[in-house]
Amino acid sequence: MYRIRLAAILLPLLLTAESGHTQEMFVHRTDGGTDRYPLSQVDSLVYRSADYNTPRSQTANLNLSLTTDSACYHPGSLVTFSMSNVKPTGAKVRYMHLGRVLRVEDLPGRTWTWQLPPEDYRGYMVEVFVPSSKGETLRGTIAVDVSSDWRRFPRYGFVATFDASKTEAVVADEMDWLSRLHINGVQFQDWHWKHHWPWGGRDGEEMTTYTDIANRTIHTASVRRYIDAQHRRGMKSIFYNLCYGVLDDAVDDGVKTAWYLYKDAAHTERDKHTLPSSWKSDIYLVNPASSGWLSYLGERNEEVYSHLDFDGYQVDQLGDRGTLYTNTGVKADLPAAFSTFLRMMKKRHPDKRLVMNAVSSYGSNRIARSGAVDFLYNEVWDSEGAFADLARIVQANAQYGSDTLQTVFAAYMNYGLDGGTFNTGGVLLTDAVMFALGASHLEMGGDHMLCREYFPYASVALSAALKTQLTRYYDFLVAYENLLRDGGRLLTNDAPVPQCLDASRNLTFNAWEPQLGGITTLGRVKDDCTVLHLLNFISANSLSWRDMDGTMPAATSLTNLPLQVAWSQPVSHVYVATPDALGGAMRELDFTLQDGQLCFTLPSLKYWTMLVIK
Secondary structure, three states: OHHHHHHHHOHHHHOEEEOOOEEEEEEEOOOOOEEEEEHHHHHHHHHHHHHHHOOOOEEEOOOOOEEEOOOOEOOOOEEEEEEOOOOOOOOEEEEEEOOEEEEEEEOOOOEEEEEOOOOOOEEEEEEEEEEEOOEEEEEEEEEEEEOOOOOOOOOEEEEOOOOOOOOHHHHHHHHHHHHHOOOOEEEEOOOOOEOOEOOOEEOOEEOOEEEOOOOOEEEHHHHHHHHHHHHHOOOEEEEEEEOOEEOOOOHHHOOOHHHEOEOOOOOOOEOEEOOOOOOOOOEEEEOOOOHHHHHHHHHHHHHHHHHOOOOEEEEEOOOOOOOOEOOOOOEOOHHHHHHHHHHHHHHHOOOOEEEEEEEOOOOHHHHHHOOOOOOEEEEOOHHHOEHHHHHHHHHHHHHHOOOOOOEEEEOOOOOOOOOOEOOHHHHHHHHHHHHHOOOEEEOEEOOOEOOOOOOOOOOOEOOHHHHHHHHHHHHHHHHOHHHHOOOOEEEOOOOOOOEEOOHHHOOOEEEOOOOOOOEEEEEEEEOOEEEEEEEEOOOOOOOEOOOOOOOOOOOOOEEEEEEEEEOOOOOOOEEEEOOOOHHHOOEEOOEEEEOOEEEEEEEEEOOEEEEEEO
């Protein structure tokens, strides 16, 4: 920044004329070279010069709690930051984009603002630090997402309880938490009256309260409070419902028997999803491609949108049901029916968003090719329970969606627990792999973390320590979204594999897939960068992301690893960042490149460290 300010002071002396018209400014670099910029680019010079200012050495005392006033922002808008602590003496704030310093200034106070750059779809890291003669100490970090549409970088959360306890203050606290995680879309689970009649009302008259499928009392005011609070924080509000579910009183409400699905060609046994006897009803299945059903449910959804300001519809299914038949005895092609359903729902409400669950990847190809969904949503179970399966799904989805649709996993951690707390080791290793692959994880609700497919289930608690670490992980996902999930080519078994130059460490590195006892590499090539992810499986006791009973050990922390990577291209910079240290802040590494070997010292590796080689 000091070179920029000096250049601005000397600007009249540094301007020259070329071709009789174009004026330029010359900026001398610390490495002895000179950069030339057209005067028209002076305003953006701060972005160009930042490579020379990336910190190389920092310590951390991350005791500042930082928040922003929204989960995401539009380009050029104003971010308001808040800090719950007293401002540290001499503190400064630094705004970063992928290792480039955009701006450094004195920290104004416990509340301050930043005018965002004009570029869309960018992630930033904001760092509060205190400089001293011994170096600088990071005191707090927070990410900022600039995205005009959530589909580019979806981060999905949920809400699932809508009783009288959800007062305006309670809802605000919950949504502040999701906003701190930069959640930009929220799924409303089990909010509806009936699957075939989701809105709680009749003939235009809204019910103050009604019961959901489990006979829980739903307060319409609580549903509305959540929607309003989410919209104030830049989030999308998405209502949940099956694409083909009706209750046992559906015929009384206008559903036709000709729409049902059957287990036999003679249509004597209706297919149904059996639920506990204490619940309102079992759920019977109808043909999602039936024109009558499409018209009927379209009208019911019209009631939803007319009375509640939802932004879209989270479409659910129940996975592979085996061979089913329509009322005419014809075999039902459910994946094809899903595509028809999505296209017709989009045609009926073109301004509303659609997301559809692919249970164990069932129908995912047809869902992707419908052209109607914002991103791909995979509910993964034991048949896809390996870490290696997550990469396969991400790669398949990229193919199905022609590299235009992101992947969000609905993956239920510690599914076998019934009480206690979520296991930090399992949760963070799973998130590390998902995020490194370029996906995100539906796991966090306003009042609890997700453990079961029944979203209201809240018997497993989130510890304060894990809550803090998850904040770091979601900051990391946002700050480096342009490296993690913004195009490029994913490298799995062809990713570069480092070697440790200190044989006494006895470390094993391997390309994807993960191996117990080793460090696995993933990569991505994007523009002039190769991103190399190091994932630590040294202490892992399983290659399953599910960590069913919460027994995955905490990762072994490694520090100051001398590494070399075979490298045949010129290198200008090597950056490193990890959500497990320094609040995710990126720093630059010293390196040597000689005889085809790129050598550097990796500062730390716990669960996940990311290298960026330019």
